[in-house]
Amino acid sequence: MERAEKQEMVTSLHEVFSDAASIVVVHYDGLTVSEITALRSQMREVGASLKVTKNRLTRLALKGTNYEGISDLFTGPTAIGYADDPVSAPSALAKFAKGNDKLRILGGGMGDTVLDQSGVKALAELPSLDELRGKLVGILQAPAQKLAAVTQAPAGQLARVFSAYGNKDAA
Incomplete structure (x- = not known):
């Protein structure tokens, strides 16, 4: 990946972190391409997005946002779920994780509040x-x-x- 591409990715992720109402960090190790495609489709249906991230670039993008506290969650094969509605991304990911053990919710954030696994699951249960x-x-x-x-x-x-x-x- 070229330096300019990395800078563009950091800028793009910084905008995501600045605009999102909630962020959920997940490990997707072992999911097939068709399972990830199905997950992305479910996320789009509820108005949320899923993005596979590079950990080092994501930590750089987190600086200066409300979500700086979740930077330690970015280890291993991570992806982020985000949306304008604070409930839609956590609920879609929690629903998918119930049916598939390869997707593990690590935690997340809502505003400047850092959420652990149980916090994300509690947020997912809200209407x-x-x-x-x-x-x-x-x-x-x-x-x-x-x-x-x-x-x-x-x-x-x-x-x-x-x-x-x-x-x-x-x-």
């Missing part, structure tokens, strides 16, 4: 941002629906009373 938004909308709509039902009930009862009187007179 995604879209799910939380859906729940919030549901909570906000529930009082309005109940209010509409309560205000319609007296009018419905009056209509039934008038209908009963009308049917009584007709009989």
